[in-house]
Amino acid sequence: MTPPVGLRPATGSDGAAVADVYLRSYDAALPSVRRAHTDDEVRDFFTHVVVARGGTWIAEAAGEAVGMMVLEGDELSQLYLAPEWRGRGIGDRFVALAKDRSPEGLSLWTFQVNAPAHRFYARHGFTEAERTDGSENEEREPDIRFVWRPAAETPSGA
Template sequence: MNKQESQRIALRRARTEDGAAVAEVYLRSFDAALPTVRRAHDDDGVRAFFRDVVVVHHETWVADESGTVVGMMVLEENRIEQLYLAPESRGLGIGDRFVQLAKERSPQGLELWTFQVNSPAHRFYERHGFEAAERTDGSDNDEREPDIRYVWKGDATADDRP
């Protein structure tokens, strides 16, 4: 599938029944992209968290390819809390579409955290206008992994819109 064909993948709000699929995308993506980072929770804990908490109580979006969830994004106020793609769905523009959606939903600005070891994520977010604003030693995250807070300052005219 190329980027043009990926436009047929629908971005939609997650439904309760998407919880298991969202968790699987997270697990597969995390393990593929961050093999040196120890996940704070085992697979069953992650599955329960996405099924019972994230999809039910947070603004969760999925990339749906003919009924199969191939990506997920969780927004909370002005933050991208999670953005993960199935490994075989990377490089198709789906992540770009998720970020555009997040910017449309929070035009005044966004922030997010990513691990310092995740250089591809740094390049991705910087390409979308995010700037590194803070680096930590990881003592405040569950994985105890050094991380970076990125900020997108938003559209200066967003407050002037009707």
């Protein structure tokens, strides 16, 4: 039986677990994209910068980190799941949480080679807004900015 998955804000002690999810997910989902930093640099960055400044959420099952999301204002800057936990609705829950916390809209970047992410975000109402050659990101990998805006509500009686 699969343990239930809970979402909660990350705390200072979650840095290493958040970094581990990122590293495992990145390596599994993006094998052709070079990482700009070593494992130790990534762990240090997530522990001392990302989690420390707030906006990081963690998905846990049986006390183990299985997913992470970083929401910085209206930018969904990170969403990664442990490879063995993909396809179980955790990403859907993270996106719903992000939309709830940023009801005016969201934006995010993903690499052009990450077709599964494109399909995932499109399914959640995100549309492509911009493509770049990757010269502005650390990986130097062509990327795409996606945006989500809430649908305009129809006035009652219309």
